[in-house]
Amino acid sequence: MVESKTIMSLQDLYMSYDSGPVLTDIHLDLYEGEWLGILGESGSGKSTLLRIIARLIDADRGEVRYRDELLTPVARELIPGHPDIKLIHQDYALFPNQTVTENIGYALRFYDPDYRKQRVEELIVLAGLESVRDKKTKWLSGGEKQRTAIARALAEEPEVLLLDEPFAHLDNHNKQVLSSAIEALRANTQTTCVFVTHESSDALAWSDRIAILQAGKIVQIDRPTVVYQSPYNGYVAGLTGAVNWLGGGAGEPKYIIRPERLSVAQSGDAVRWQGKIMSLRFNGPFWMVRCQNDQGSVTFYHSGNSLSVGDAIQLTYQDEDIIHVH
Numbered sequence: 001m002v003e004s005k006t007i008m009s010l011q012d013l014y015m016s017y018d019s020g021p022v023l024t025d026i027h028l029d030l031y032e033g034e035w036l037g038i039l040g041e042s043g044s045g046k047s048t049l050l051r052i053i054a055r056l057i058d059a060d061r062g063e064v065r066y067r068d069e070l071l072t073p074v075a076r077e078l079i080p081g082h083p084d085i086k087l088i089h090q091d092y093a094l095f096p097n098q099t100v101t102e103n104i105g106y107a108l109r110f111y112d113p114d115y116r117k118q119r120v121e122e123l124i125v126l127a128g129l130e131s132v133r134d135k136k137t138k139w140l141s142g143g144e145k146q147r148t149a150i151a152r153a154l155a156e157e158p159e160v161l162l163l164d165e166p167f168a169h170l171d172n173h174n175k176q177v178l179s180s181a182i183e184a185l186r187a188n189t190q191t192t193c194v195f196v197t198h199e200s201s202d203a204l205a206w207s208d209r210i211a212i213l214q215a216g217k218i219v220q221i222d223r224p225t226v227v228y229q230s231p232y233n234g235y236v237a238g239l240t241g242a243v244n245w246l247g248g249g250a251g252e253p254k255y256i257i258r259p260e261r262l263s264v265a266q267s268g269d270a271v272r273w274q275g276k277i278m279s280l281r282f283n284g285p286f287w288m289v290r291c292q293n294d295q296g297s298v299t300f301y302h303s304g305n306s307l308s309v310g311d312a313i314q315l316t317y318q319d320e321d322i323i324h325v326h
């Protein structure tokens, strides 16, 4: 990702519905070729922001620039949307009685037939749709519909692709196939992508940068490692992963330790927390162990089978694992 070139810029956006403000003080530069994840809890304004970027609705105030050009309000356009920007809705908006090939080909209907055939084939392979190419889209699984919608959007070679909850409602298999399609897309094209999610693992895995929306404000925008390891506040910390709140004794601020940073103290380690194991939940690669003492509870991950509910436990962590937040 080259960070220097801005493809879209949102300046000082404010948006409200009857129920009150939804977005306030939004400043966002979108870099050419980057994948920007917008992460926030339900109702934080993610979809509204995406619809403004898609040029489907206007904010009440603020400016939207595309390649340095100040865009006119959507309300003054004959057709909403922007030719270079494609939003894939959660309902995919496919033609149900047409096949996957026909749906993708529709986007290229004004092109030369040979080019269209070749391009549709490329997109079918890119999106992993070879086995369902002749199926009507009404018979597809949610994941297959999602990938058909992405392939159709890509047929028009948008500069900016917008995805609303691309991984929602997908089982593990479909998520893996979509992941491969996204990897191929990132490797083979320069498409800039903004995607909305409420799943921290998806945002962390797929974003070059993550913008965290808290009650309509972008409270932090940075690389996934930064928002995870140095979250701006407790909301960002909790949204990007599991947290343990420690400290808070007399004159001491509260701070956060991620569960994977806590471990059973071995001889010679400083014991920094002690208590009793209250529950063990098997997660596959590790156990999630919840422990309690008079001050509260903590959770940590443990990969062996040696622990039992009711055991006394002593935990340790390093100073560099401490996360201080606002």
Ligand SMILES: Nc1ncnc2c1ncn2[C@@H]1O[C@H](COP(=O)(O)OP(=O)(O)OP(=O)(O)O)[C@@H](O)[C@H]1O
Pocket (backbone or CB within 6 Å): 017, 018, 019, 022, 040, 041, 042, 043, 044, 045, 046, 047, 048, 049, 198
């Ligand atoms: N057209 C509308 N009219 C009135 N209120 C709306 C409208 N669209 C959204 N809202 C409200 O604005 C707030 C933000 O909605 P938005 O859909 O942008 O949030 P979100 O973060 O995408 O939520 P979710 O993750 O649940 O989809 C919500 O309280 C929602 O009820």
